[in-house]
Amino acid sequence: MSKSKRINTFYKKLYKRYGPQGWWPGGSKLECILGAVLTQNTSWTNAEKAISNLKKENLIGIEKLAFVSTETLASLIRPSGYYNQKALKIKHFISFVVENYQGDLERMFDEETQELRNKLLTIKGIGFETADAILLYAGGVPIFVIDAYTYRILSRHGLVAEYTTYEEMQELFTDSLSEDTQIFNEYHALLVKVGKEHCRKRSPVCDSCPLQYDPHTIL
DNA sequence: GACCAGGCACATC
DNA sequence: GATGTGCATGGT
Numbered sequence: 337m338s339k340s341k342r343i344n345t346f347y348k349k350l351y352k353r354y355g356p357q358g359w360w361p362g363g364s365k366l367e368c369i370l371g372a373v374l375t376q377n378t379s380w381t382n383a384e385k386a387i388s389n390l391k392k393e394n395l396i397g398i399e400k401l402a403f404v405s406t407e408t409l410a411s412l413i414r415p416s417g418y419y420n421q422k423a424l425k426i427k428h429f430i431s432f433v434v435e436n437y438q439g440d441l442e443r444m445f446d447e448e449t450q451e452l453r454n455k456l457l458t459i460k461g462i463g464f465e466t467a468d469a470i471l472l473y474a475g476g477v478p479i480f481v482i483d484a485y486t487y488r489i490l491s492r493h494g495l496v497a498e499y500t501t502y503e504e505m506q507e508l509f510t511d512s513l514s515e516d517t518q519i520f521n522e523y524h525a526l527l528v529k530v531g532k533e534h535c536r537k538r539s540p541v542c543d544s545c546p547l548q549y550d551p552h553t554i555l
Numbered sequence: 556g557a558c559c560a561g562g563c564a565c566a567t568c
Numbered sequence: 569g570a571t572g573t574g575c576a577t578g579g580t
Binding site for chain 1: 560564
């Protein structure tokens with residue numbers, strides 16, 4: 337079976353097994369972007385606590401976040417870990433939106449995707465995954481998000497080499513699937529879901545992988 | 556108590 | 569360019 341076909345088969349299997357994942361949970365575009373930063377190398381439940389604190393203080397707004405002090409912001413997002421760094425990252429993003437789009441996210445997402453992606457990548461604290469998560473989940477742009485689980489799953493199934501790149505993995509999905517925001521959204525979320533259950537960091541093999549397509553493929 | 560979580564930037568060789 | 573390290577809380 338071709339890699340492309342397997343990428344499609346995986347999706348069907350995962351969707352059938354787990355159903356729609358409902359990412360990104362609720363909220364505005366800004367909330368989604370904040371979540372993308374706050375969940376960096378952090379469980380979603382911890383990121384949620386940080387977002388909840390910001391909501392309580394009524395700080396989910398470009399203007400409000402522009403005026404709050406970095407120290408106050410850091411103390412509020414403490415549960416998400418790396419709070420000093422993340423407070424700066426949020427501040428950098430807010431300045432970026434204020435300076436380039438008059439603080440208007442709609443205006444930001446009106447920009448051509450690759451151009452916006454390149455600009456997002458210049459912001460300190462926003463790398464490939466976060467930039468793509470912002471574009472897909474907040475902007476609704478059909479761009480595939482690659483994360484640590486995606487890498488583990490692809491490499492353990494022999495679909496990419498052990499030493500691969502973000503771009504290579506992204507291309508595999510982009511070239512195999514129809515360009516559909518909803519599918520890209522669900523697929524990434526499903527990979528995280530199955531990864532949590534069957535493809536943890538320290539487990540070299542997993543005989544319960546639901547993606548096995550023949551007895552020789554082990555996740 | 557060790558290990559992990561929906562990463563990223565920066566120093567150093 | 570590739571390898572190593574700091575950042576940090578909270579759940580299992």
